[in-house]
Every structure is written in C-alpha cells, then in structure tokens.
Amino acid sequence: MAGYERQLALTTQLQARFNAVPSKPPCDKIETFVVAAERLTETLTFLKHEAEPHFEMLFDLSAIDEAGRDGGLTVFYQLLSLSGNADLRLKISLPAKAPILPSACAVWPAANWYERELYDMFGIQVHGHPDLRRILMPEYWEGHPLRKSHPIRATEMPPYQLPEARYRSIMESYRAEDYREPTEDSEEMILNIGPNHPGTHGLLRLVVRLAGEEIRDVRPDIGFHHRGAEKMAERQTYHSYIPYTDRIDYLSGVQNELPYVLTVEQLAGITVPQRAQVIRVMLCELFRIASHMVWIASYSHDTGLLSPPFYAFRDREHLFDVIEMITGGRMHPSFFRIGGVALDLPEGWHEALQGFLKRMPAAIGEYQTLLVSNPILRGRTRGIGILSTAEAIDWGISGPNLRACGLEWDLRKQRPYSGYEHYDFEVPTATEGDALARTEVRLEEIRQSLRIVEQAMRNMPSGPVLSAEARYAFPRKEATLQDIETLIHHFINVSRGMSFPPGESLFITEAPKGMNGYFVVSDGSEKPYRLRIRTPSFPHIQSLALLARGHLMADLIVILGSIDYVLADVDR
Amino acid sequence: MSFTQWLLTFIGLALVLLGLILIAALMVYGERRILALLQDRLGPNRAGPFGLLQPIADFIKLITKEDFVPPFADRMVYTIAPVIVPLTVLLSFAVVPMSNDWWLADLNIALLFVLALSSLRVYGIILGGWASNSKYPLFGGLRAAAQMISYELPMVLALMGVVMLSGSFSLVEIVAAQELPFIILQPLGFIIFLVCGIAETNRLPFDLPEAENELVSGYNTEYGGIRFVFFYLGEYMGMLLIAALITVLFLGGWHGPWLPGVVWFAVKTLALIFLFFWLRTSLPRLRYDQLMDFGWKLMLPAALINLLITAVFGLFWMEN
Numbered sequence: 001m002a003g004y005e006r007q008l009a010l011t012t013q014l015q016a017r018f019n020a021v022p023s024k025p026p027c028d029k030i031e032t033f034v035v036a037a038e039r040l041t042e043t044l045t046f047l048k049h050e051a052e053p054h055f056e057m058l059f060d061l062s063a064i065d066e067a068g069r070d071g072g073l074t075v076f077y078q079l080l081s082l083s084g085n086a087d088l089r090l091k092i093s094l095p096a097k098a099p100i101l102p103s104a105c106a107v108w109p110a111a112n113w114y115e116r117e118l119y120d121m122f123g124i125q126v127h128g129h130p131d132l133r134r135i136l137m138p139e140y141w142e143g144h145p146l147r148k149s150h151p152i153r154a155t156e157m158p159p160y161q162l163p164e165a166r167y168r169s170i171m172e173s174y175r176a177e178d179y180r181e182p183t184e185d186s187e188e189m190i191l192n193i194g195p196n197h198p199g200t201h202g203l204l205r206l207v208v209r210l211a212g213e214e215i216r217d218v219r220p221d222i223g224f225h226h227r228g229a230e231k232m233a234e235r236q237t238y239h240s241y242i243p244y245t246d247r248i249d250y251l252s253g254v255q256n257e258l259p260y261v262l263t264v265e266q267l268a269g270i271t272v273p274q275r276a277q278v279i280r281v282m283l284c285e286l287f288r289i290a291s292h293m294v295w296i297a298s299y300s301h302d303t304g305l306l307s308p309p310f311y312a313f314r315d316r317e318h319l320f321d322v323i324e325m326i327t328g329g330r331m332h333p334s335f336f337r338i339g340g341v342a343l344d345l346p347e348g349w350h351e352a353l354q355g356f357l358k359r360m361p362a363a364i365g366e367y368q369t370l371l372v373s374n375p376i377l378r379g380r381t382r383g384i385g386i387l388s389t390a391e392a393i394d395w396g397i398s399g400p401n402l403r404a405c406g407l408e409w410d411l412r413k414q415r416p417y418s419g420y421e422h423y424d425f426e427v428p429t430a431t432e433g434d435a436l437a438r439t440e441v442r443l444e445e446i447r448q449s450l451r452i453v454e455q456a457m458r459n460m461p462s463g464p465v466l467s468a469e470a471r472y473a474f475p476r477k478e479a480t481l482q483d484i485e486t487l488i489h490h491f492i493n494v495s496r497g498m499s500f501p502p503g504e505s506l507f508i509t510e511a512p513k514g515m516n517g518y519f520v521v522s523d524g525s526e527k528p529y530r531l532r533i534r535t536p537s538f539p540h541i542q543s544l545a546l547l548a549r550g551h552l553m554a555d556l557i558v559i560l561g562s563i564d565y566v567l568a569d570v571d572r
Numbered sequence: 573m574s575f576t577q578w579l580l581t582f583i584g585l586a587l588v589l590l591g592l593i594l595i596a597a598l599m600v601y602g603e604r605r606i607l608a609l610l611q612d613r614l615g616p617n618r619a620g621p622f623g624l625l626q627p628i629a630d631f632i633k634l635i636t637k638e639d640f641v642p643p644f645a646d647r648m649v650y651t652i653a654p655v656i657v658p659l660t661v662l663l664s665f666a667v668v669p670m671s672n673d674w675w676l677a678d679l680n681i682a683l684l685f686v687l688a689l690s691s692l693r694v695y696g697i698i699l700g701g702w703a704s705n706s707k708y709p710l711f712g713g714l715r716a717a718a719q720m721i722s723y724e725l726p727m728v729l730a731l732m733g734v735v736m737l738s739g740s741f742s743l744v745e746i747v748a749a750q751e752l753p754f755i756i757l758q759p760l761g762f763i764i765f766l767v768c769g770i771a772e773t774n775r776l777p778f779d780l781p782e783a784e785n786e787l788v789s790g791y792n793t794e795y796g797g798i799r800f801v802f803f804y805l806g807e808y809m810g811m812l813l814i815a816a817l818i819t820v821l822f823l824g825g826w827h828g829p830w831l832p833g834v835v836w837f838a839v840k841t842l843a844l845i846f847l848f849f850w851l852r853t854s855l856p857r858l859r860y861d862q863l864m865d866f867g868w869k870l871m872l873p874a875a876l877i878n879l880l881i882t883a884v885f886g887l888f889w890m891e892n
Contacts, residue, residue: 191707199785213711213860302785304776304857310611370854376777377856553711554859557785 006084007031010051018043023091026504027267030078032089037101040092044077044107053084056393058104059508060534061114063122064521065096067148068529072096073122077104078506078519078534082393082407085414087506094124103128110396113542121146136223136571139173140166145231146530152235176207179219187211191553195224199557201298202567204541206556213553218545226571233531237497238264238338239474241528245518246332248533249569252291253329254283255511257336259518262417263507264338267522268472268500276340276465277419282456283326283335284418285449289360290319290331291512292446295564296367299439302561303380308370315363322352337474339467345460353457360450364443372440381435385547385559388433395546396539399514401563404441405433411510422459423452435562442564472498497526513537513564537569592665596808597627599845603808606849637797642704645794649703654799656696657806660689661813668816669744671826671833682743683735686817687728690772693810694720697774697781697791700803704794712790715860716781719771722867723778727768729875733761733882734821747825755822760878762822764871769814771867773807775848777855780863815844 011031014020020033020043035043047055060078077090094101101118103126104111115126116135123144126132134141143150151157162170176192194205203224209216229248233241245256258280265272272280293316297309320330326349327333327342335342371377387397389405402409410427412420428444430437467473474493475486502524508517514536521530540563547559601616601624608615617623641647667682669675679685694716701713735741737757738749755762771778782790792803819825819840826833858866 189707198788300856304779304783304785305855306607306776307611307853310613314612374856376858379862380856380859552860554780554783554786554857 006052007086013046013051014043017046020090027269027501028263028505028507030087030089030506032091032504034091034093037092037094040090041102041104041107043090044079044104047079047088047090048107053081053086055079055081055086055088057082057396058108058110058114059087059396059515060517060519060532061104061111061118062519062532062534063094063118063124063146064530065122065146065148067096069523073099073124075101075118075124076519078517082409089506099124101126105129108396109394110539110542113538120144123147134223136226138170138223140170145228150231152231177219179207179217180209188216193556195221199302199560201560201565204567204570206544208553208556210553215548215551215553215556218548218556220541220544222541222567222570224571225567227568229572230531230533233528235527237526238500238528239493239497241531242336242338243332243334245533246334247568248535248572249291249511249513249516249537249566250331251294251566252287252512253323253332254280254327254335255287255291255509256516257334258284258418259507259509259511259516260520261336261338262509263505263518263520264500266507267503267505267520268338268469270339270467270469270472272340272418272467273464274419274461275344275463276467278456278460279341279345279465280336281418281420281423282453282460283323283333283341285452285456286319286323288449288512289446289453290316290323292442292449293319295442295561296371299561299564300371300377302557303377305370305374305377308367311363311366311370315360318356318359322349322356325349325352337466339469339473340465342466344465350457353453357450357454357457360446364446368443372436372443378436380554380558381439381562382432384435384551384555385562386432386434387543387547391543391546392433395543397514397543398536398539399510399512400441400445401438401514401540403427403429404437406431411508411515415508417507417509423455425449425451435558438562438564472500499524499526508534511536513566513569514540533572535569535572537565537567540565541570588665589662592662592809592812593805595812596805597631599808599812600630600804601627602845603849603852606846607853610850610853631801634801635798639798640796642706642794644705646703646705649699650794651799653696653700653703654795654802654806656699657693658802658809660693660696661806661809664689664813665809665816667743668813668820669747669825670816670837672748675744678742678744681741683731683741683746686743686813687724687731690813691720691724693806696803696806700795701781701791704791706794708787708789708793709791712781712783712787712793715783716774716791718860719774719778719780719863719867722864723768723771723871726764726867726871726875727772729872729879730758730761730764730768731821732879733758736879736882736886743820747820747827750824750827753822753824753827755824758822758878758882760874761882762818764875764878765822766818768871769818770848770851771863773810773814773848775807775811776852777858778863779857780860783857785857811845811848812841815841815848818844 011022014033018035018039020035023032023034026032057080058077059080063073063075066072066074073094073096075092075094079088101124103115113135115129116133118124119126119132120134120137121144137145176190178190180188180190188209188211191208191210193208194200195203205221205224207219207221229244232244242257242260245260246253248256293312297312300308323333324330325346327335329335387405389407392402392405406429408427408429413427425448428441428448430441475490479486480490500522502522504521506517506519508515516536517534519532520528523529548556605615616626619625619629641650664686666677667679667685697716698713701709734746734754737754738746740746774781792800795803819837823840826837828836
C-alpha cells in the first residue's frame with residue numbers, strides 16, 4: 001500500500017499548499033486536480049521538483065472547450081513521473097471570453113509549442129510566453145478551430161474568396177523571418193529550408209541562422225501538414241474515427257489505432273479477448289518494423305547513401321504482403337475495432353509470416369553493414385545532435401530517442417498493455433545520446449520486435465477476436481444474417497453509432513516513434529466530445545534547435561533523420 | 573597546312589567531340605542501369621531496346637525546355653558558367669593518347685595542360701553558383717572552390733612521382749615508359765590520385781557541391797534546360813577524363829597482351845568508371861569539415877611522403 005499512501009500524501013500536500021481540488025476520478029484512474037490559474041506555475045514547479053514522486057515530464061498540454069457542457073474552457077496538463085511511473089492531471093478552468101493562462105515555459109521548455117497550440121486552437125492568451133504566435137494554422141487564419149463555435153465543416157463557412165490584396169498579404173506572411181541579431185557580426189545569413197526540400201521528409205520548414213555553414217539557430221515552422229484530426233473526431237462516431245488514426249503517423253498504421261481503441265475500451269470498460277490481444281501485439285510489432293524500415297531508408301538517404309533505401313523498401317514490401325494478407329490493407333489497414341480486431345487471421349498467415357521472419361535477420365545484418373558499420377557514416381553521426389537524459393525529459397522526448405540517452409523507458413515494459421508482460425524481449429538502450437546511438441537503438445529494436453512477433457505467432461491462442469459486449473462492439477456479420485436481434489443492433493450501431501459512457505480516458509502506448517497518447521472526453525453521446533492526440537514527433541521537432549545549434553548545415557539533415565519524425569504526426 | 577588537311581583535322585575534331593558527348597550520354601544511361609542493378613531495380617528500360625535510347629529522350633526533353641534565366645541572376649556569368657565545364661574537359665581530351673598512334677596532340681607539357689584545365693573547370697561551378705544569386709547554389713559553389721584547392725595539391729604531388737619515373741610531362745611518353753604499369757611502382761600515388769580524382773569530379777562520397785539532401789542540387793539548383801545539360805555532361809565527361817587519365821598514368825594506357833591497344837585503353841577506363849558508379853551506390857557523403865581534414869591532414873602528407881620516397885629511390889636507382 002506504499003503507493004496508495006504516497007498518493008494520499010501528495011493529495012494532502014496539493015490541497016493544503018495550493019488549494020487544489022481533487023476532481024471526481026474519471027474513467028482512467030489518473031489523479032486529477034483543479035487549481036486556480038494564478039497558482040499554476042508554483043504548483044507545476046512543486047510537482048516537478050519537490051513532489052514525491054517527481055513529475056519530471058510534461059507529457060501533454062491542451063484544453064477542452066466546455067461550450068457544450070458547463071461553459072468556459074478547461075486547460076489540462078498531463079504530467080508523467082518517470083521515476084515513480086505515475087501520472088497526474090492538472091486542470092484549470094478559464095472563462096470562454098478573453099482567457100488568460102500563465103506560461104509554464106519556465107518550468108518545462110517543452111511547454112512552449114503546446115502553449116502556442118493552445119493560443120492557436122482555443123485563443124487562450126498565455127502570459128509570459130516568449131513567442132506567442134499561431135503554430136499549426138497559418139498566421140492569417142481567422143478564429144480558433146478547436147472552439148466549439150468554430151465551423152466543423154467547410155460547408156458551414158461562407159464561400160472562399162481570395163482578393164488580390166489578401167493574396168499578397170498571405171504570401172507576405174510566408175516570407176522567411178530575419179531573426180539575425182543586430183550585432184556587428186555581418187557574416188550571418190538566414191537560410192530558408194523547405195517546406196519543400198529533399199532533406200525534410202515532408203512539409204517542414206526550417207528557418208536557419210547560419211554563420212558560414214555553422215548553425216547558430218533553427219526555427220522550425222510546422223503546420224503545413226495539419227488536417228485537423230482532433231476537430232474531425234468531434235463529428236465522427238467512436239468507430240468511424242478509427243481510419244483517421246491510421247493516418248496520424250502514416251508510417252505505422254495500427255500503432256495509432258492501438259492507443260485510440262485502448263483508451264475507448266478503458267472508457268467503456270471493455271475486455272478484449274485473448275486472441276485479439278495477441279493479434280494486436282503481433283500487428284503492432286510488424287508495423288514497428290515497417291516504420292523503422294522507412295526510417296532506415298530515409299536516414300541513409302539523408303547521409304547520401306543511395307542503396308539501403310531500396311533494400312529497406314524491398315523488405316518492407318514483403319512485410320506489406322503479409323499485412324495485406326492478414327488485414328486487407330497495407331499502410332493504413334483500419335484493422336482494430338473497439339473490443340478486438342475486425343477479422344480473424346486468414347488461412348496461410350502462419351507460413352507467410354514465417355517466410356518474412358526467416359529473411360529478416362539477414363536483411364538486418366545487411367543494414368547493419370551498410371549503415372552502422374560504415375566508417376563514413378559513423379564519422380558523420382558520432383557526437384552529432386547530443387541530447388542528455390535531463391534535457392530529453394525536460395523536452396518531452398520519448399521512444400528510441402529517449403532510450404538512446406540511456407534511460408530505459410519503454411511503456412511495453414513499464415506499464416504493459418495488451419499482454420506485453422507475457423513476451424520475452426529486451427529494451428535496447430545506448431548512453432551517448434547522439435545520432436549514432438539513436439541509429440543503433442533503432443536497428444536493435446527491429447530485432448526485438450521480430451522476437452515478439454515470433455512469440456505471438458507461436459503462442460496464438462484460439463477464441464473469438466471481438467468482444468461480445470453488444471453495447472460497444474459490432475455484432476459479427478455472420479450472426480446478423482441469422483437472427484433479427486443482432487441485425488437490429490448492427491443497423492443501429494452502424495448508422496447512428498454507439499453511445500459511450502461519459503468520462504475521460506487517457507491511454508499511452510509505445511509507438512515506433514515514442515509515447516503516443518490518446519485522451520478522449522466523452523459526454524455520453526456517440527461522438528467524442530473532445531479527442532486529444534499527443535504524438536511523439538511534436539516535442540521531437542520542437543527540440544530540433546537544441547540538437548542542431550553549433551553543428552554544420554550537413555549535420556542538420558542527419559539530425560533530422562536521426563530523430564525519426566513524420567510530419568503528419570507533428571501536425572495531426 | 574593545306575585546305576584538305578585543315579578539313580580533315582576539323583572532321584576529326586568534330587568526330588571526337590560527338591563521340592565524347594555520345595559516350596558521356598551513354599555513361600548516364602549505363603550509370604542508371606548499373607545503379608538499378610545494384611539496388612534491386614530495373615532502371616530505364618522503356619525507350620528503345622534495353623532503354624538504350626533513354627539518353628536521347630532525356631536530351632530532347634532538356635533542349636526543348638524553356639531557355640530560362642532567373643530574374644535575380646547575373647545574366648552574363650550565368651550563361652557563360654555552364655559552358656566552361658564541358659569546354660575544359662573536352663580540351664583536355666586532346667592530349668590523352670588512346671593507343672600508340674591515337675591522339676590529337678602530343679604536347680611536351682600535356683600533364684600540366686590537363687591539370688591547368690582541370691583547375692579552370694571548377695570556375696564553371698563556382699561562377700554558376702555565384703551568378704545564380706541564390707543561397708543554395710552559393711553554398712555549392714563555395715564548397716566546390718574549397719574542395720578544388722584542397723584536392724588539387726595532393727593530386728598534382730601524386731603525379732610528380734609518375735613524372736619522376738618517366739622523366740616526361742608528355743602523356744604519350746609516360747605511357748611509353750610503362751613497361752611495368754606505374755600502379756605497381758606507385759601504389760600510394762595511384763590511391764591518392766584516384767581519391768583526388770573522384771573529389772575533382774564531385775562524385776560521391778565527395779559530391780558536396782551538389783549534396784542534394786542539404787543543398788537541393790547545389791551549384792546547379794537554378795539551372796534548367798540546355799544549360800543544365802552542359803553541367804551534367806561536363807560532370808560525366810569529367811569522370812571519363814579522370815578514368816582515362818588514371819589509365820594513362822597508372823594502368824599502362826594502351827599496353828596489354830593480345831588485344832589492340834585501344835581496346836585495352838577502353839577496358840581499363842570502363843573498369844574505372846564502373847568503380848565510380850559502384851562507389852556512388854555504396855558510400856555516404858562526407859561532411860564539409862571531414863572532407864577538408866581528409867584532404868589536408870591525410871592526402872597531402874601522404875602525397876609528400878610518396879614524392880620523397882620516389883625521389884630517394886629514384887636517386888639510388890640512377891646511381892646504380
């Protein structure tokens with residue numbers, strides 16, 4: 001009961017010192033407190049440095065527009081304690097009109113972009129923020145999209161018009177900002193990289209301040225891949241949103257579906273059958289391999305190495321053949337369902353998967369020889385983009401990038417979900433925290449994922465693949481053709497959607513790129529009231545300047561490659 | 573010279589010119605097919621048998637593009653720069669002997685002539701980068717300048733060993749002196765010249781002036797159409813020239829049993845070109861500072877040591 005006592009002590013402390021009010025426990029059992037805005041900074045500082053356990057990481061920060069419920073806005077901070085393996089949620093209520101929030105940038109540098117997102121999406125003025133601008137939406141956007149009052153579809157808006165003057169002012173807003181310091185150092189120049197550039201792997205814009213080829217500073221400009229995934233969730237039923245999640249980190253398919261279905265299952269208290277869990281784990285690890293293979297390809301291309309991209313894509317193609325056989329889809333299978341998976345495994349899946357597993361060790365050996373063992377590549381990546389463990393935690397870095405700094409933090413081990421505790425695998429780590437360490441960790445992760453897939457394949461239990469809970473899971477199609485009751489359920493559930501119990505639920509999983517968290521707020525209807533997607537790439541790109549300062553132009557591309565991001569995962 | 577002789581010379585020149593351009597175009601095709609083979613792909617195989625007409629199709633596409641000069645560019649330099657690159661390479665070929673009686677000119681300072689032209693070639697790249705008046709090409713141009721200075725020195729020093737052994741600057745005489753190919757007498761010199769040669773042609777792992785991942789396309793970013801063709805052909809002809817020079821200087825040129833001299837020359841040159849292709853597909857790019865370190869701290873001292881050893885041995889040799 002030590003954990004319980006510790007929590008009780010923390011609750012008493014928060015109540016006594018900061019007038020924090022414990023909020024009624026939502027469905028995910030994370031301790032939640034409501035504090036006043038003016039006490040926020042000291043509460044956060046206390047939680048980070050003094051509380052037992054320390055909450056070292058600002059995992060997420062966003063808001064809920066309560067216009068459809070009690071009115072006002074609720075800002076929430078998801079804090080994560082790596083030392084104590086615990087979560088905590090802080091909430092702040094703000095008025096809907098002219099909301100003002102104190103900045104947490106002084107406590108966590110990672111708060112910077114999250115607060116800009118708050119301003120961008122909800123119109124919350126963050127006091128004390130060093131650079132409060134829009135982040136995902138363009139500067140000329142009118143309104144704050146995640147407010148309930150903002151139109152949810154384009155057809156609700158007046159017809160689009162672009163007069164010449166407005167076009168000019170829009171174009172002007174894209175001019176690369178000149179942020180050279182007005183010193184006598186006239187050697188500096190501003191270089192605009194992207195949004196279209198071969199080295200940025202997508203629509204990412206970097207405004208770099210250079211002295212010769214040495215990088216003095218980098219200002220990433222994101223949002224070019226923003227599709228409003230969080231807003232879209234508010235008009236989809238819980239089930240019909242699953243295909244959208246596939247496209248958040250578009251390289252790792254079902255790895256996005258998993259935290260989403262897990263969080264909804266947690267909300268409704270659904271138990272997933274054993275077989276479905278093992279299928280999920282198996283597919284997730286296959287997609288981890290697929291994602292890492294694209295990383296191998298793009299990373300080696302970033303260093304000018306031309307062959308590995310083709311080899312990696314060739315092997316990924318074999319993997320997709322297997323995935324296609326099992327799920328019917330390739331990159332975005334939309335295969336998981338709330339309560340299980342869509343289909344049972346097809347005939348012949350075992351042999352197909354076995355064939356893939358047999359060829360992979362040799363392929364990984366090939367990548368190892370071409371990448372990690374290549375002296376030029378070692379020279380290019382050693383000591384480049386070094387991140388210390390403390391910095392990494394401060395900036396919200398997770399996944400292989402965090403493990404390359406020496407911290408063995410893998411949610412599959414720390415908080416096993418979907419039965420990960422039954423698998424025998426290791427968590428590769430490195431201590432250097434540089435680009436080479438990140439490279440080595442990822443290559444080893446492929447090997448470990450193969451081990452998990454093999455175990456899942458060997459120990460596949462029999463049984464149903466979808467929960468029988470009629471309220472939340474789709475009835476089986478075969479059954480709908482047999483009896484009228486299931487047919488009615490199927491008709492209602494497909495056409496209108498199922499209602500989920502009111503509450504809040506956060507679930508974090510270990511995606512290929514890091515910690516991926518879905519936070520769903522339900523008001524009891526068939527659509528999420530608010531869906532917050534916390535992606536690993538967002539904080540990773542935020543820390544780019546930290547990694548790149550002082551290195552050369554060519555290193556910037558290597559650093560970008562080594563942190564492995566996907567722009568859709570950054571912008572959502 | 574009579575009119576007929578002049579005419580014949582011009583026809584010869586025109587043939588060599590056309591031949592070289594054709595070979596360069598075929599090299600582009602060959603590179604694409606070989607890279608594809610090494611990378612599990614097919615490569616261009618649609619235009620003509622085995623895709624052999626691909627370079628022609630590419631050429632037609634490129635010359636029919638709009639002749640475009642960016643409004644911010646320095647128009648005159650922008651126009652001249654791409655011409656310099658193939659021009660200097662073509663001039664160098666005049667002194668390369670392809671067989672014991674096949675050459676256009678036998679200068680007694682042929683080697684110096686080639687090296688001088690190779691230094692001039694880099695002006696095309698620097699000026700192209702400068703005249704584009706844009707940041708990425710400027711980076712490419714500056715990198716090319718730094719690279720040229722760093723690798724020209726060890727390159728020339730490595731060749732001095734060859735000159736000492738053969739006692740001549742004439743390429744024809746150097747080949748004639750190679751009863752035993754100089755690669756055996758000058759292994760270190762060969763390696764240095766090979767590495768510097770790759771650096772001179774801006775090929776991977778030394779393709780920093782182009783470095784597409786960082787600099788988009790480096791010095792030729794702002795170029796298109798026929799001007800881009802000049803740069804592109806220049807690069808491939810430069811590669812051909814370096815391969816031919818290595819053949820002549822270190823691999824014994826036309827020397828070889830059974831086959832006619834020109835065949836030996838072609839085989840050796842093609843083998844070297846294949847090596848260039850192979851390197852391109854298997855090595856990552858060096859970083860700017862690593863390139864400089866490599867040139868100044870490794871190549872230059874090695875070239876000096878090679879020169880010293882050759883001189884000392886040569887002295888004893890001659891005395892005995």
